[in-house]
Amino acid sequence: MGVFHCPMGAAYYDDEPCIDCGLCSATTGEEIVEASRKIRGYLRSHSERIKSIGTICFDPQINDVGLKEKALSSPNAEKDINKITEQSLAEPR
Amino acid sequence: MSGIDPIYKELAAKLQAEGSKYMPRILEKLANLEQARILRELPSPSDEIAKKLNLDRETVDKDLQELTEKGVVVVTRHGPRMVRSKGQLHDASLGNPKFDESLGKEFFELWAKIEDETVEATVELLTAGGAHPRWRIIPIYKAIKDVPGVLPCEDIREILKAQETLALVHCPCKRAYPNRECGIPDEVCINVGRTAEYNINRGAGRKITVKEAFDLTDEIEKYPIIHATINQRTINMLVCNCHWCCCTVFRPFFKQDKYKVYEGIAKSRFEATVDPEKCIHCKTCVSRCQFGAAQMKYYPEFAEERAYIDPEKCMGCGSCVITCPARARAMKIVRPPEHIPEAPGEAY
Numbered sequence: 001m002g003v004f005h006c007p008m009g010a011a012y013y014d015d016e017p018c019i020d021c022g023l024c025s026a027t028t029g030e031e032i033v034e035a036s037r038k039i040r041g042y043l044r045s046h047s048e049r050i051k052s053i054g055t056i057c058f059d060p061q062i063n064d065v066g067l068k069e070k071a072l073s074s075p076n077a078e079k080d081i082n083k084i085t086e087q088s089l090a091e092p093r
Numbered sequence: 094m095s096g097i098d099p100i101y102k103e104l105a106a107k108l109q110a111e112g113s114k115y116m117p118r119i120l121e122k123l124a125n126l127e128q129a130r131i132l133r134e135l136p137s138p139s140d141e142i143a144k145k146l147n148l149d150r151e152t153v154d155k156d157l158q159e160l161t162e163k164g165v166v167v168v169t170r171h172g173p174r175m176v177r178s179k180g181q182l183h184d185a186s187l188g189n190p191k192f193d194e195s196l197g198k199e200f201f202e203l204w205a206k207i208e209d210e211t212v213e214a215t216v217e218l219l220t221a222g223g224a225h226p227r228w229r230i231i232p233i234y235k236a237i238k239d240v241p242g243v244l245p246c247e248d249i250r251e252i253l254k255a256q257e258t259l260a261l262v263h264c265p266c267k268r269a270y271p272n273r274e275c276g277i278p279d280e281v282c283i284n285v286g287r288t289a290e291y292n293i294n295r296g297a298g299r300k301i302t303v304k305e306a307f308d309l310t311d312e313i314e315k316y317p318i319i320h321a322t323i324n325q326r327t328i329n330m331l332v333c334n335c336h337w338c339c340c341t342v343f344r345p346f347f348k349q350d351k352y353k354v355y356e357g358i359a360k361s362r363f364e365a366t367v368d369p370e371k372c373i374h375c376k377t378c379v380s381r382c383q384f385g386a387a388q389m390k391y392y393p394e395f396a397e398e399r400a401y402i403d404p405e406k407c408m409g410c411g412s413c414v415i416t417c418p419a420r421a422r423a424m425k426i427v428r429p430p431e432h433i434p435e436a437p438g439e440a441y
Contacts, residue, residue, distance in 0.1 A: 005180070007436060009329030011291035013177060014169030025178045027109050029221030040436040
């Protein structure tokens with residue numbers, strides 16, 4: 001896959017977010033699966049990193065439409081959304 | 094391939110494209126012989142390369158700068174390196190229009206040829222993720238804005254709002270097909286985060302505001318586009334605006350019979366619905382749908398053909414919904430939040 005397809009958000013290999021998973025240079029299905037395994041392992045062991053690279057993550061609280069609208073209507077909508085996201089990331093799933 | 098210097102075959106092998114008929118010729122267009130020799134010496138530092146090739150250091154740095162702008166070289170944490178796959182070279186070299194004139198028309202034709210050369214391999218890679226493909230459809234905003242339960246990672250406006258950097262880039266896929274049937278303009282690729290910064294820094298992208306990104310998506314939704322991104326909950330690279338006729342990800346599925354498109358690209362959590370009572374059988378939806386999901390069928394109660402959705406084929410893009418003049422179409426959520434994995438490959 002191309003430059004724009006790194007799950008970690010790296011623009012190219014050995015860019016700052018790169019964890020050398022090998023996904024960008026995988027040429028077989030097995031290599032893709034192995035690279036995906038490395039990424040999942042990394043994300044599990046670096047939950048703080050998920051927050052820092054994260055922009056919008058799945059959030060069960062934001063699934064509540066009222067809460068989402070409230071957040072969006074606030075003058076600090078973007079900050080509020082991030083706050084909600086961070087709060088929910090700290091909670092057990 | 095007579096007449097081409099063997100060094101370009103050597104460089105093609107570095108991109109895992111040893112057997113390609115076209116990659117050496119693409120590299121020949123991107124790098125002159127001096128630059129090709131410099132590429133072969135990477136990752137050695139500039140001064141060592143200069144000494145070995147009997148060049149001055151400034152010449153080597155100047156060549157590396159040009160190759161960076163062209164997308165052949167990336168400046169990593171450990172210094173300049175040649176990109177390491179065909180896909181990386183595709184996105185980076187086709188994404189910068191600055192060199193169009195010097196690269197010439199043949200450069201773009203070669204990329205189109207190489208895409209056809211690698212259809213099966215691309216499809217095999219895209220389907221390797223199994224139940225959770227690496228790429229996912231994002232529904233068109235207007236089609237889902239009133240649907241309760243939309244998640245931020247599937248709401249294009251929320252995705253764009255949350256980004257620190259947004260850049261508008263010329264879509265590399267579209268540029269390989271100048272006569273593409275979709276007619277969608279090519280400056281529609283919305284990069285985010287590091288990818289946006291990378292393209293801004295090398296002169297391939299221009300920084301845009303969230304409002305400009307909203308305006309762009311509103312404008313291009315007039316065309317038969319599909320929004321797509323990586324299939325994970327964190328959107329940290331780009332929002333693609335694709336059409337099957339030219340997209341490097343979608344097109345291969347339409348050029349082979351082994352896999353269906355939804356085996357390699359995740360549907361959105363949505364599915365289009367149709368109210369046949371409202372349908373005026375204009376067939377706009379049929380012409381908009383890229384996946385053959387919008388169809389007509391005979392309804393005995395109306396004694397005529399009206400719209401119908403094949404749920405297996407519907408990818409949940411919303412393209413048919415926003416263009417239905419009779420408002421006979423809507424979107425509904427048919428998949429749980431777990432449909433979108435935390436990380437690529439499978440559920441987290």
